[in-house]
Structure formats: structure tokens, C-alpha cells
Amino acid sequence: METELSNRLGIEHAIFGFTPFPAVAAAITRAGGFGVLGAVRYGAADELARDLDWMQEHTDGKPYGVDVVMPAKKVEGVTEADIEAMIPEGHRRFVQETLAKHGVPELAEGEASGWRITGWLEHVARSQLDVAFDYPVKLLANALGSPPPDVVERAHGHGILVAALAGSARHALHHKDAGLDIVVAQGYEAGGHTGEIASMVLTPEVVRAVDPLPVLAAGGIGSGEQIAAGLALGAQGVWLGSIWLTTDEAALTSPALTEKLLAAGSGDTVRSRALTGKPARQLRTEWTDAWEDPEGPDPLPMPLQGLLVAEAVSRIQKYEVEPLLGTPVGQIVGRMDAKRPVQAVFDDLTRGFERAIDRVNRIAGRA
Amino acid sequence: METELSNRLGIEHAIFGFTPFPAVAAAITRAGGFGVLGAVRYGAADELARDLDWMQEHTDGKPYGVDVVMPAKKVEGVTEADIEAMIPEGHRRFVQETLAKHGVPELAEGEASGWRITGWLEHVARSQLDVAFDYPVKLLANALGSPPPDVVERAHGHGILVAALAGSARHALHHKDAGLDIVVAQGYEAGGHTGEIASMVLTPEVVRAVDPLPVLAAGGIGSGEQIAAGLALGAQGVWLGSIWLTTDEAALTSPALTEKLLAAGSGDTVRSRALTGKPARQLRTEWTDAWEDPEGPDPLPMPLQGLLVAEAVSRIQKYEVEPLLGTPVGQIVGRMDAKRPVQAVFDDLTRGFERAIDRVNRIAGRA
CATH class of the missing domain: 3.20.20.70 (Aldolase class I)
Incomplete structure (x- = not known):
């Protein structure tokens, strides 16, 4: 080829x-x-x-x-802390409530969020x-x-x-x-x-x-x-x-995620702003559903949303909370x-x- | 081939x-x-x-x-009039308001709606x-x-x-x-x-x-x-x-519609329920935008929506009201x-x- x-x-x-x-x-x-x-x-x-x-x-x-x-756009002198400060309190509350509803345990004291995408x-x-x-x-x-x-x-x-x-x-x-x-x-x-x-x-x-x-x-x-x-x-x-x-x-972070990917069909993905703030296709989960709910807040723009959800995603992955467990993946997932x-x-x-x-x-x- | x-x-x-x-x-x-x-x-x-x-x-x-x-589902003995009767008054008002906002003239007395899709x-x-x-x-x-x-x-x-x-x-x-x-x-x-x-x-x-x-x-x-x-x-x-x-x-019903199709890019379509009640890809227009507006009503299920909008579509086409003028078409429209x-x-x-x-x-x- x-x-x-x-x-x-x-x-x-x-x-x-x-x-x-x-x-x-x-x-x-x-x-x-x-x-x-x-x-x-x-x-x-x-x-x-x-x-x-x-x-x-x-x-x-x-x-x-x-x-x-x-x-592409250069933003001079903005730190991660500056960006953190721009996240509304209501959004932080929504994240914690969604995690609590599914009984997702907290990370241990001092345990770093492994999924903290700062790249x-x-x-x-x-x-x-x-x-x-x-x-x-x-x-x-x-x-x-x-x-x-x-x-x-x-x-x-x-x-x-x-x-x-x-x-x-x-x-x-x-x-x-x-x-x-x-x-x-x-x-x-x-x-x-x-x-x-x-x-x-x-x-x-x-x-x-x-x-x-x-x-x-x-x-x-x-x-x-x-x-x-x-x-x-x-x-x-x-x-x-x-x-x-x-x-x-x-x-992958867990065997449960691999199993979800192997079981998913081509219709089981969604293009959602829930992960990064920009539309990204990923497995449809109760996490993405929560962010589609008209009663809940809209996802924040990039990079705020990614910072907002970083710890939550780490907790979901670490404790393999099945209904919330997802990953970016395309419609070809039906073939995997x-x-x-x-x-x-x-x-x-x-x-x-x-x-x-x-x-x-x-x-x-x-x- | x-x-x-x-x-x-x-x-x-x-x-x-x-x-x-x-x-x-x-x-x-x-x-x-x-x-x-x-x-x-x-x-x-x-x-x-x-x-x-x-x-x-x-x-x-x-x-x-x-x-x-x-x-595929057979519905016995339901007439067009029965279906018409299921359309909420608020939806009829929204259609008339949207047409009025764009100054779309009425059809002449007794003039049939040409776009009445009853097929x-x-x-x-x-x-x-x-x-x-x-x-x-x-x-x-x-x-x-x-x-x-x-x-x-x-x-x-x-x-x-x-x-x-x-x-x-x-x-x-x-x-x-x-x-x-x-x-x-x-x-x-x-x-x-x-x-x-x-x-x-x-x-x-x-x-x-x-x-x-x-x-x-x-x-x-x-x-x-x-x-x-x-x-x-x-x-x-x-x-x-x-x-x-x-x-x-x-x-096509009008040269203006042909011109819109020739000018449109692949990003100028939308998958919308505005025309038939089921998601159908069509030119994005101020008509489809009106039905996306969270302030407005949601489109009705098929076949109600098609009956609801039939006269409106006829008026838009007859009077070539450019901002509202659309048609079903795929993303390939960018190539036309x-x-x-x-x-x-x-x-x-x-x-x-x-x-x-x-x-x-x-x-x-x-x-």
C-alpha cells in the first residue's frame, strides 16, 4: 500500500x-x-x-x-490556577452530585488525579x-x-x-x-x-x-x-x-472498559462536549447523558471543562464505576x-x- | 460498473x-x-x-x-382530519408567527397547498x-x-x-x-x-x-x-x-432554491425534525433554526409535523422567501x-x- x-x-x-x-x-x-x-x-x-x-x-x-x-492561539502568562478559578461553583457541584448519585468513592488523601490532562x-x-x-x-x-x-x-x-x-x-x-x-x-x-x-x-x-x-x-x-x-x-x-x-x-485503565468497548455497537457513541468542552465522540455513558440533560448545566468551553472533570474521570476509572466508564472512540467501535x-x-x-x-x-x- | x-x-x-x-x-x-x-x-x-x-x-x-x-405499521381507519385534530394550537400559532416574522404572504383564497405531502x-x-x-x-x-x-x-x-x-x-x-x-x-x-x-x-x-x-x-x-x-x-x-x-x-419549485443549493457548502445542512417529524437532513435555513430554538416548541412526531408545516412550506416556496427556503439535501451539496x-x-x-x-x-x- x-x-x-x-x-x-x-x-x-x-x-x-x-x-x-x-x-x-x-x-x-x-x-x-x-x-x-x-x-x-x-x-x-x-x-x-x-x-x-x-x-x-x-x-x-x-x-x-x-x-x-x-x-494555535498563544495565551501569555495564564496558569492552570487562573483557569481553575474561572470554573463556576454550580458546575463543580453538578460534578460532585453526579458522582455521588452513582456512589463513586473519593480519591485517597493526597492521591493525584491520574487523568489530569494538562497536555x-x-x-x-x-x-x-x-x-x-x-x-x-x-x-x-x-x-x-x-x-x-x-x-x-x-x-x-x-x-x-x-x-x-x-x-x-x-x-x-x-x-x-x-x-x-x-x-x-x-x-x-x-x-x-x-x-x-x-x-x-x-x-x-x-x-x-x-x-x-x-x-x-x-x-x-x-x-x-x-x-x-x-x-x-x-x-x-x-x-x-x-x-x-x-x-x-x-x-486501558481497566478490563471493564475493554469489555464495554468490545460489547458496544456503532450506535453506542455520542459526540459530546462533556469531556473536553469541544465536541468529541466517545462511548455514550450515564456521564455523557448527565451532561445532555436539559435540567443540568451546559459543558464549559475548553480548557475549563477538561479541568473541571479531570478528578471525576480519574475516580470513575479507578473504581471502575461501570455506568459512567467511557473513553473517546469512533463509530467503528461496533467492529471491535x-x-x-x-x-x-x-x-x-x-x-x-x-x-x-x-x-x-x-x-x-x-x- | x-x-x-x-x-x-x-x-x-x-x-x-x-x-x-x-x-x-x-x-x-x-x-x-x-x-x-x-x-x-x-x-x-x-x-x-x-x-x-x-x-x-x-x-x-x-x-x-x-x-x-x-x-410498516397499519393504522386502520385514521383519516387526515383525525391527524389534523391532534396538532396542538400552540404549534399552529408558532408556525404562523414564524411566517409573519418573515413577511410571508398568505395563499390566495381556495388556493391549494402544493406541497401537501400526503404520500x-x-x-x-x-x-x-x-x-x-x-x-x-x-x-x-x-x-x-x-x-x-x-x-x-x-x-x-x-x-x-x-x-x-x-x-x-x-x-x-x-x-x-x-x-x-x-x-x-x-x-x-x-x-x-x-x-x-x-x-x-x-x-x-x-x-x-x-x-x-x-x-x-x-x-x-x-x-x-x-x-x-x-x-x-x-x-x-x-x-x-x-x-x-x-x-x-x-x-425545483424556484430558481432561488437552485441558487441556494449551488451556493451551499457541505456544512450548510442540518439533520432536523422540522420538516416531517423524523430527523431528515436538509438545507439549514431560518426555518430549521426556528425549530432548533429552545424557546420554541419541539417538532411534533410524524406524521403530525408534516401536516402542520405543509401550508407554510408551500407559501415559502411560492413566494421564494429566501431565508426560509430549503429542501432535503445531503452533505454532498458542497459539491453541487x-x-x-x-x-x-x-x-x-x-x-x-x-x-x-x-x-x-x-x-x-x-x-
Whole structure:
């Protein structure tokens, strides 16, 4: 599965795998794809360094990338405490009431919230980049908007390609204007932050808008036939995130969450602002339902909502409170029905791709 | 573009075109596709007969189909007047206030509402079928649920294949159990009634669920590359509706509406209950916005909402009140940027399909 972009990156298959787990990212790269390690969950720079050391040792010299969440708009001198102070008391009360209703225990005294996602605060993302630039990463992806110009320049100085996610042709054009190298067209059906336009329409629209920049198709892809579809739509590769969550190498916080993912159907996700403040697709749970309730408060804007719910999410995960337990995941969750090694998933993708190509060739009268 | 289904129907290309306009349906059939005439807008059976006569004369003996909107649940003895009586006064007032706010003139005394869609009342749909069964139609499609068993039996008795739209694998399985021959997997991005699952995920899910029944991919398709994607996802054909709305042969109610469609982007649609009571994708207008307003009433369930708004829609269309003027259309509306003959659109589809197959073959190392 070769495109101009896969050749440029020196990978066998134009399959990009986004994952927060180093063991998954390394396995994707070893299988002939391109593993992208999500850095947003790393609070401390030395933890990221430790995991990138591990990636170096387990990727056989093959290429991989890092994904950060860096806001394009620079906010000078705002601390986490300043942002905390902006959270209304009524919202804090609603969170505690929702947890109490489900009997979620408190964290122990002094126990840190493990899920405290601060990676989208600019100074945290920058400290992650300082670490990442010390490693031979080949791709820097940004999950929200174009990275600031100095970051793009620094990446290019290290010979690193820069990618960013886009949910519309307008966003994609902004990335092109910012000097980025790759656009990830993230459709409505994707896990995590998404817009309203579904992949079938979004992918070709973004390809046309940013031509000749390469585009990766993201959202709804978890099989070889879907890869063939994404490439038929004009993409130079595909970007898969959800499908790796139920691999053996994934280190989800709990077996109960894995079971929920394996049991979920394509209709069991919701695009909700409950987790980060921006619409993000995730498992539908009683937690997301609580934030949809017209009687309750509306989610706060990013980054307030993420800070507001951080401790709650940690408690839900730690105590495996099943009705509230969720994670970002796309509509492809309906296809995730067995826990398997990354290599087995990858083999299915490449074999299914070949079968899909055989099939369309028969339809086109070419076989 | 040949599949088992296209061969069975005797068509050159597995492209199914749904349209309310006989001239469009006939042109699709003449071009080598399969035109499907939507019957829902016909109130009187003799109007449908007149248009099917015309179709017979303009399809060169090639096959075509008819689409009705028939509820699976039989409601005995309920008249339109009974249903009218169920509409709350507050809703009627809201409609009149919304029209007044935009200065929409009244219809003349005794002037009938042209947009009075009664085709989804069972007795109307049945009278349409009585007419359709007198013509050599090859396919009967139902837009909402499986048709009643006696209708399926009657169609099969005439050698007519029966299809129905499905927005989930569960709906699709219901169609299979009801003895239907074809499932149209209608993705989130489609115009008209849709579910939440986007085509990239829905198509293969429905294909797997109803195997070996043939599936048509619908939603988001308006180019040859999207046809290639739909077929790669396992469909035996594609079902396109929106793309024909801006053809020369389409008889939209007003040039202003055509202009709105040509100007709209993929983000300018909304999935709203404002038109029929069930979620249907359509142009976003100040009319759909009014029904999203939390201060206003919620749309009524089908068929109440359709009856409630029928006269309003007629007035908006007749007087071309631009801010309120809309129509069901999918996210592919962003691609509809020139008024052209059906044959030109069709040629683009087949040529674009060949180019997309060339491209994926190069990526797969087969070229």
C-alpha cells in the first residue's frame, strides 16, 4: 500500500495508527505502518522521554511520530490556577452530585488525579516538544488547529513533517496556509474531536482544497475495505485511532472498559462536549447523558471543562464505576469485537485491503 | 460498473438515482443507470399515472423503479382530519408567527397547498402502488421501514424487486426478515431521513448483517471516487439523490432554491425534525433554526409535523422567501456547484469512477 507520502516516510503501508500507548505505536511501526504516540496524557516531560526511549528500542529503526494538542492561539502568562478559578461553583457541584448519585468513592488523601490532562496547556505541550525533538521522530501531528509558526519552523529544522487534524475544508486550508505538510481529514464518525462532516464527503473535499498537500483519511476506518474506500476518496493514507484500543498491547485503565468497548455497537457513541468542552465522540455513558440533560448545566468551553472533570474521570476509572466508564472512540467501535495483538489487526487490514481491491476491479471489469 | 445486482436488473452501471422528477429519472435510466421516481409528492393517482406514461415513452425500454413512503405499521381507519385534530394550537400559532416574522404572504383564497405531502399516509401510498403495478417497474423502494407483507407479496407477484432504506444494521435485518430483496444503507451524511451512523461505518456493517442480500450505499455520494468508495465498502451499487437536484432536468419549485443549493457548502445542512417529524437532513435555513430554538416548541412526531408545516412550506416556496427556503439535501451539496444535464453528471460519475480505480490500483501496486 504505497503512496507518495508513504514512500517519503519510508513505510511499507500507508496506514497511520494514533494511540496513547507506546507498545501499540511501536507495534504499528514494526508491522510496516506508521505509529503515532499521543503525548497529551503525559504531564511530566521525563515520563514522555522514558516512553520515547522505549519506542526507540522497540521500533527496529523504523519511523514513528508524536501527536500533541497545542492551541494555535498563544495565551501569555495564564496558569492552570487562573483557569481553575474561572470554573463556576454550580458546575463543580453538578460534578460532585453526579458522582455521588452513582456512589463513586473519593480519591485517597493526597492521591493525584491520574487523568489530569494538562497536555493542551501550551507550556505543557511545549515541554513535550522539547523532549520529542531530541528523538528521531519523523512526524509531529497536532490535534487542534495549526501549531504556532515557531513550532512548525522548529519541526522543519529537525526534518520533521508537520500534520494537523481538520474537520472542514476551511480548517484544512488554514493548515496549508500555516505551512503544514499533511492534513488529517477527521470525519464526523471519528473518535475524539470531530466536526459535522462525515468522511465520505470530507475526505475528497479536503483533498481538493489543499491539493497538492497529502491528506490522510480519518474517521470510521477499521477494516481493509474502509482503507480502500479512504484511498479511493483521494487520501494518501489512512489514520486509525479507535481500532487499537482493544489490542493486547493497549493499556486501558481497566478490563471493564475493554469489555464495554468490545460489547458496544456503532450506535453506542455520542459526540459530546462533556469531556473536553469541544465536541468529541466517545462511548455514550450515564456521564455523557448527565451532561445532555436539559435540567443540568451546559459543558464549559475548553480548557475549563477538561479541568473541571479531570478528578471525576480519574475516580470513575479507578473504581471502575461501570455506568459512567467511557473513553473517546469512533463509530467503528461496533467492529471491535475481539481482543487481539496489533499485528493480527494489521494483517487483517492489509489482507482486507487486497480483497477490496480485487472486488472493485471485478466490478470495474478489470479482473 | 457491473455487479450481480446490476446484471439482474439489466443495467450498465450500478448507479441508482432517486429523484422526485420524471425527467431526471428517465435521463438516469437512459444514461445506463437505474432511475427511481419518488412518488411521495403525488397526491392524486392519475398524476402519477400520467408521469409513468411519460417515463415509459422516454426510457427506451430500459428499467426504472418507483419509491413510496409507506409505514410498516397499519393504522386502520385514521383519516387526515383525525391527524389534523391532534396538532396542538400552540404549534399552529408558532408556525404562523414564524411566517409573519418573515413577511410571508398568505395563499390566495381556495388556493391549494402544493406541497401537501400526503404520500406517507397508507391509503395514499396504496393508491400509488395500484397505479405503479400497472407499469413495468422493476424496483419498488420504500423510504421508511419495510413495506407491509401483502405489498411485498404483490410486488414479487409482478416480478418487482423490493428495497428499503436502513440507517442501522438492526433496521436492515428487519428488512431481510420481511423478505425484501435489497437494502439501501442510508448514512448520516445523506439528504432526507437518516440515522446517526455515517456511510463509512454503516455500509460494511449492513453488508455483513444482511449477507447475501445486495446492499446499495447511500449518503455522501456525488462523484466517481465516492462511488468507488461505496463499492469498496461492499455495496453492490450506489444510491444517489441530492446530486440530481441541480440538473437541468430537475423541476425545483424556484430558481432561488437552485441558487441556494449551488451556493451551499457541505456544512450548510442540518439533520432536523422540522420538516416531517423524523430527523431528515436538509438545507439549514431560518426555518430549521426556528425549530432548533429552545424557546420554541419541539417538532411534533410524524406524521403530525408534516401536516402542520405543509401550508407554510408551500407559501415559502411560492413566494421564494429566501431565508426560509430549503429542501432535503445531503452533505454532498458542497459539491453541487453548476447546473448541468443529467447525462453530464452521469458521465462525470463513470469517468471519475474509472480514475479512482486507476488510483487505488497504483497504490495497491497493481498498475
